[in-house]
Amino acid sequence: MFKEFNLEELTQSKVLLEKLLEQSKNEILELMKIEEKTYENFVMPYEEIGESINDFLTPIFHIDSVKNSEVTGKVYEECLPVISKYETWISQNESIYIALKAIQSNYKTSLNDIQNKVLENEIRDFILSGCHLDNDKKKRLEDINLTLSELSHKFSQNLLDATNEFEMIIENEEDIKEIPVSDLELAKFEEDGKTKYKFTLQIPSYMAYITYGTSRDRREEIYKAYCTKAPQNGKIIEQILKLKNEKVKILGFNSYSEYSLQTKMASKEEEVVTFLEELGHKGKAKAIEELEEIKQLASKDGINDFRSSDMAYYSEKLKKAKYDLDEEYYRPYFEQESVLNGFFDFLYQMFDIKFVQTDAKAWDDKVRVYNLLSNEKEIARIYIDLEARKDKRGGAWMNNWHSHYVDSKGEKHLPTAFIVCNFPQSTDTTPSLLRHSDVVTLFHEMGHALHHLVSDIEDPYVSGISGVAWDTVEFPSQFLEYFSYDKDVLKLFAKHYKTQEVLDDEAINRIIKAKNFQSSLSLVRQVEFALFDFKLYQDLYNSEEEVQNLLDEVRKEFAAIIPPSYNKFQNGFSHIFAGGYSAGYYSYKWAEVLSADAFYMFIDSGNIFNKELALKYKETILSKGGSSNMDQLFYNFAQRKPSIDSLLKIDGIIS
DSSP: OOOOOOOTTGGGHHHHHHHHHHHHHHHHHHHHTOSSOOIIIIIHHHHHHHHHHHHHHHHHHHHHHHSOOHHHHHHHHHHHHHHHHHHHHHHTOHHHHHHHHHHHHHHTTTSOHHHHHHHHHHHHHHHHTTTTSOHHHHHHHHHHHHHHHHHHHHHHHHHHHHHHHOOEEEOOGGGGTTSOHHHHHHHEEEETTEEEEEEOSSHHHHHHHHHHOSOHHHHHHHHHHHHTOOTTHHHHHHHHHHHHHHHHHHTTOSOHHHHHGGGSSOOOHHHHHHHHHHHHHHHHHHHHHHHHHHHHHHHTTTOOSOOGGGHHHHHHHHHHHHHOOOHHHHGGGBBHHHHHHHHHHHHHHHHOOEEEEEOOOOSSTTOEEEEEEETTEEEEEEEEEEEOOTTSOSSOEEEEOSOOEEOTTSOEEOOEEEEEEEEOOOOSSSOOBOOHHHHHHHHHHHHHHHHHHTOOOSOGGGSTTTTOOGGGTTHHHHHHHHGGGOHHHHTTTOBOTTTOOBOOHHHHHHHHHHTTTTHHHHHHHHHHHHHHHHHHTTSOOOSHHHHHHHHHHHHHHHOSSOOOTTOOGGGGOHHHHTSSOTTTTTHHHHHHHHHHHHHHHHHHTTOTTOHHHHHHHHHHTGGGTTSSOHHHHHHHHHSSOOOHHHHHHHTTSOO
């Protein structure tokens, strides 16, 4: 029923891909010969060909992120031009475009809403890929798209290499005296008969020192290493910006931002900029107050030249002073196994989704594989890879593999997805103990996964996360996040891994009270990233210096603290240079308006475990995937339009 994850023929991927694509091409050419093309005899088989390619290719690209090596990198680089060439052939194929237009014109009234949505999306994407242009322009677009794919991969690889190259070795016990025991255990090693401690730029290790490291100079050292890594990416950014600008000019758009909005819920550039600026201006005054509070605490240690590298350390001290909240106190209560089991219990209570672990093969021994059941019937499969590894790309993400759909032969295909995080590692003696922030991340990524996995749409191109507008794709993930701060939800899994004692009410209340700690600082930081991204693609910035000047301008207006001049944040901004968020990073805040408003309905109902409301959310939002525009789906759920005030209330910015 489920296709197994198997990369035994990884090194043969290029040859196998070429064979698959040749076969796919021939099948499409056969479809083109059909005289009376219909949705059933043309569109459905066409989609299935696309799905089979995605099914084959996803594990090959995925493995390069989770088990990176010379071999995976080589295979990735071999396959990239092959698939790029095929995708260009498809996306610029005027005959397919004309066939889809004809089906839309001839059958629009007899097709259902979902089928019309598929045609609408596909026709739009063909126009955006330049299928109507002359051959010279098509050829140039093909070259640009391939080069952009290669540059994005190089950007990501440079970051991973730089992350793995840096080590900060500490011998002086004074410099590590405040670091939690669990982090010290992971950092400790013996050399020349001495105990030493190694800190790296992998997030769990970096966060341990920047948050708890006693030595100010050492904090500055690791901070500087983190925000100056991969300097060669500056030149890659120049190339990416130039090529994206050339691409959209060929397609007839004024800017990449304008082009980007063609597939989003927001319709105008001014709408996005105004939205972000409104949020930024509403949050800045309070953000400056929050910063002053941190500075005052630092001044008690004689620090009057407060630096960006001091933020995490003194923020943690301030949080502990205000809420008596020590992240480390909680970690024994958030043991990975307990969190997962309690989380699954919560999802069953709310959405009638049961997780059953299987022994299906994965890419690492630490990966867990579960089948999802609804009414005792298998509906999906998920692979969960939570722990940091040296060969794993940083960050956290959900990746969809198979989609839910019914094919032209009437056979049902079940969806699969991957959740990848970088949580503290387990060892033979210590289990993986999470911070509450890790728990929040897990809820977030599961929100994405459920959006893909509980789909009941029978058409693959709008099933699950397929076809969902980019600026609303974060809605289900952020919505689920809010539940990770609820007392009764936390009690399902917050149990001490040694004693099984449940975290007490007072300790949980401290987490809840601290939720909006520095929420305004966080808001203006997100606005800074989003405005920088969006404005960067509204014009052509030709050099590293021009890119930096733009970032400086945005920071001047919205940032509470200006980082040091050596900080080259942009060189690590993989969301927009190695991911899909170019001119779309604003999506996080845009979607958060929807998620906050949806969550408020549970608060207003007086019952966070409101199953009737949860099942309505599952039915009207999650299961519908990309089959309708999200503003319509939200209206179906809430019976009203979303309000920005719910977000500002949840963040404690307004009352």
